[in-house]
Amino acid sequence: MKPTVDYTLYLVTDRPTAHGCDLLDVVAAAVAGGATVVQLREKRSTTRACVALARKMKDMLDPLGVPLIIDDRVDVALAIGAAGVHLGCDDMDYADARRLLGQKAIIGLTANSMEDILAAEALDADYLGVGPIFFTTTKDNPAPPWGVVGFAGARKASRHRLVAIGGVTAATAAELAAAGADGIAVVAAIIEAEKPREAAQNLRRAMLAPRSAEEVTSLSEIIDNTP
Secondary structure: OOOOOOOOEEEEOOHHHOOOOOHHHHHHHHHHHOOOEEEEOOOOOOHHHHHHHHHHHHHHHHHHOOOEEEEOOHHHHHHHOOOEEEEOOOOOOHHHHHHHHOOOOEEEEEEOOHHHHHHHHHOOOOEEEEOOOOOOOOOOOOOOOOHHHHHHHHHHHOOOOEEEEOOOOHHHHHHHHHOOOOEEEEOHHHHOOOOHHHHHHHHHHHHHOOOOHHHHHHHHHHHHOOO
16 A cells, blocks of 8 residues: 655755755755655766665665655666656656556656646546746746646646645745645755755745634635636
8 A cells, every 4th residue: 555645845856056065965954854755856867876876865765754756767766666756747658657666656747737737637646746836947948837826726626636846935835835735845945055954944834834814715715716
């Protein structure tokens, strides 16, 4: 049986923006601060280097009960026995990845548009990464931002667990949680932070913070009135 995953604070790595810090140290600090899932995203590494880094990261995260997701690379996920993969719109087809990884693997899909949201309804994906929510510099040629209202529309249209990604900060996390986000995925907000542990604590606190009745009512109206 597949374990239940807490997507509240989903860290996506980006080694070039880590200010020269050891990525494993940054991830360890983020997890200590409350990151619940880690995605290893290595766009520029060779396969061998990616496998080596992924194995070290998995060895560090497994005892803490934090799932390691590999971005794009089904082969790397298989090589190290990662918890799963995240597939972008141009990556391996979902059905092929599921066949290779099995039913227990976590497979997340990118949703850049409402068309992506609706297409995923026929799939048993574990979650959808919806974004970018806001403008972001961590992606080349990003899709148009969804905004909170757009995300609320995605929430109404999808049966899947939704993770909001793209320009999310502690200042906007609570609003997204109230709009129905199962979690937020962040890159720069932690990787580029001077104190990754404190950054993670602030993000997690914002996601879990109780909302005032007025704020919840206001956001509920946004969701209810979203086409």
